[in-house]
Amino acid sequence: MGRFKITKKDTFIDMTPMSDVMVLLLTFFMLTSTFVKKEPIKVNTPGSVSEIKIPDRNILNILIDKSGKIFMSLDKKGDLMTTLDNMSEKYNLSFTKQEVHDFGEFSTFGIPIEQLKALLKLPADKREAYMSSIANKGIPCDSTNNQFKDWVLCAKQANPDLRIAIKADATTSYKVIKTVMTSLQDIKENRYNLITSLKKVKSLDQ
Numbered sequence: 625m626g627r628f629k630i631t632k633k634d635t636f637i638d639m640t641p642m643s644d645v646m647v648l649l650l651t652f653f654m655l656t657s658t659f660v661k662k663e664p665i666k667v668n669t670p671g672s673v674s675e676i677k678i679p680d681r682n683i684l685n686i687l688i689d690k691s692g693k694i695f696m697s698l699d700k701k702g703d704l705m706t707t708l709d710n711m712s713e714k715y716n717l718s719f720t721k722q723e724v725h726d727f728g729e730f731s732t733f734g735i736p737i738e739q740l741k742a743l744l745k746l747p748a749d750k751r752e753a754y755m756s757s758i759a760n761k762g763i764p765c766d767s768t769n770n771q772f773k774d775w776v777l778c779a780k781q782a783n784p785d786l787r788i789a790i791k792a793d794a795t796t797s798y799k800v801i802k803t804v805m806t807s808l809q810d811i812k813e814n815r816y817n818l819i820t821s822l823k824k825v826k827s828l829d830q
Contacts, residue, residue, distance in 0.1 A: 682785045684776065685819075687732060688792040692800040693762030694772055695734030695755070696779075703783045704728045710778035711737060719744075734762045737771055765803055773807045780813075788816035 680699070687695040698704050705728040712719050715737055719727070723744045727733070734755055735743055743751055754760060765772035780786055788808065792801055808816060 682783060682787060684779050684786045684788045685732075686788065686790045686804065686816075687734070688790070688796050688800060688804065689762075690793040690795045692797055693734060693760070694765055694804065695732050695762060696775055697730075697732040698779060698783075698786070700783070701728040703779065703786070704730060706782035707775070707779045710781050711774060714774055714778065717741070735760055736764055765807055770807060772804070773811050776808065776813060777811055788813060789819050790816055791819035 683699050685697040687697065689695075698707065705724050708719060708724055708727050711717075717737065719741065723741065726744050726748075727740075729748075730751075732755075733740075743754060746754060763772045763775060764770065776788070790801075790804065808814070
């Protein structure tokens with residue numbers, strides 16, 4: 625008895641629908657993702673078991689490195705520009721529209737306001753290097769010159785809905801942290817978050 629011959633056919637899979645789905649997913653993640661701002665200094669935060677998530681919007685970040693330098697960042701360009709306008713009025717300084725626009729592009733800033741104009745004159749690729757250099761002392765926060773309080777006040781004036789978050793290095797001196805917290809208390813800002821790294825805790829069964 626003869627065998628039937630099965631005709632072999634090429635299998636064709638239309639990948640068009642899968643490509644469409646991949647493009648849609650990629651577009652969705654790109655539009656909904658929040659990019660982490662680049663910081664001029666590296667901060668190793670202390671460990672904590674708290675899992676409270678800080679919101680992504682309307683945040684005033686206070687960054688403190690291990691040497692005690694203070695930096696700040698706002699998540700909205702408009703808030704940054706308005707804050708600088710408020711500070712320039714308070715300190716009787718003048719900035720051009722271009723300088724205010726350039727300041728709004730800063731991811732993080734931390735410099736005495738008297739040196740800000742000179743910083744803005746530097747090329748964009750050298751500004752961050754200067755702020756992270758040893759020569760820069762960060763935002764002043766002491767009894768004789770507390771520009772830190774003024775920056776916070778002007779930022780809150782620009783956006784009253786701002787929430788304050790403090791991100792300090794694990795080796796930062798307690799004296800510096802206390803000075804920052806005392807300064808916030810002086811301007812009636814008694815609610816703020818401390819940014820930490822999630823620390824694993826061994827269970828009682830282990």
